[in-house]
Amino acid sequence: MKPAIGIVGTGRMGRNIALHLHDVGYTITAVYDIDSSAARDVAKDAGAESAVFPARVTELAQTILTVVSDDDAMRALFSAQAHSLLQGAKGRLFINCATVSPQIHVDVEKAAERSEARSLEACMASSIPQARDGTLYLMIGGRQQVFEDTLPLLQSMGSTVRYVGSAGKAAEVKALVNMVMNINTAGLAEGLGLGASLGVDLDLLRDVFAHTGAASRVLETDGADMQNREHDVYFSAAHAAKDSAIALGLAEAAGLD
Secondary structure, eight states, X not given: OOOOEEEEOOSHHHHHHHHHHHHXXXXXXXXXXXXXXXXXXXXXXXXXEEOSSHHHHHHHOSEEEEOOSSHHHHHHHTSSSTTSTTTTXXXXXXXXXXXXXXXXXXXXXXXXXXXXXXXXXXXXXXXXXXXXXXXEEEEEEEOHHHHHHHHHHHHHHEEEEEEEESTTHHHHHHHHHHHHHHHHHHHHXXXXXXXXXXXXXXHHHHHHHHTSTTOOHHHXXXXXXXXXXXXXXXXXXXXXXXXXXXXXXXXXXXXXX
C-alpha cells in the first residue's frame, strides 16, 4: 500500500516532485511552504491541504519529503519548537532532499530517532524536468534497512537510485557533484566568452568542445543557452554559491587548502 505523502518546500523542485507523485497514484495529503501562496498552488493541483504549520504535515502524512533551501531551514523544521515536523512524529518517515551540509542529515537522523521516527537523505543530482517526470538521479544516505523499506517510493521519484552510505555520506557526494558542476559551468562560460571575443563561430566551438577534452555534461545541458543568452533559472547562482560553500567547508574540515 502506498503511503500518504506530505511535502515541505514547494519551490521549483518540491512542486514538481509533488505533482509527479500525485500523477503516479500517491495521495498527497498536505504541503507546507513559508511562501503560503506557493503551497496553496501546489495543494490545489495535488488535491492536498495547504498546512499552516509543518506539524500539520506530520499529522496528515506517513512519509514527509523536505525540499528546502539551506541548513537553517532544515534546523528549524527539525527543532524542538512547537509546530515543527517532530511534533507527533512517532512512526513517520522523513525523506530529506535538500542540498545541505552533511552534518545536518546526521543531526536530523538522531532527532527523528529520538522521536521514534525514521529519516533518509535523498540528494538529487537532477533538475526540474526530471523532478516532474520522475527521472531524478537520487543518492541516498541513512540506515540501509530504511533505504530498502523505502525503495518503491524512491524508484517512483528517480530513474537511478544509489545507496551511498550512512547519514551524511550522500550529502558529501552531492557537494562534490555540485562543486565540479559549478567549476565546469564557470569554465564553459569563460571559454565561450573568450571564443566570442575572438570572433570564433560558437556553433563550431561547441561542436569542437563536444568532441575533445573540453566536453562535459554542462556543455550538453547549458552550452546552447549560454550562447543564445537564454537565462531561465533552473538552478540559481545563489544556490550554486551555497553548495560550493558546503564543499569548501568539507575541505577545510579535512585540512585541505
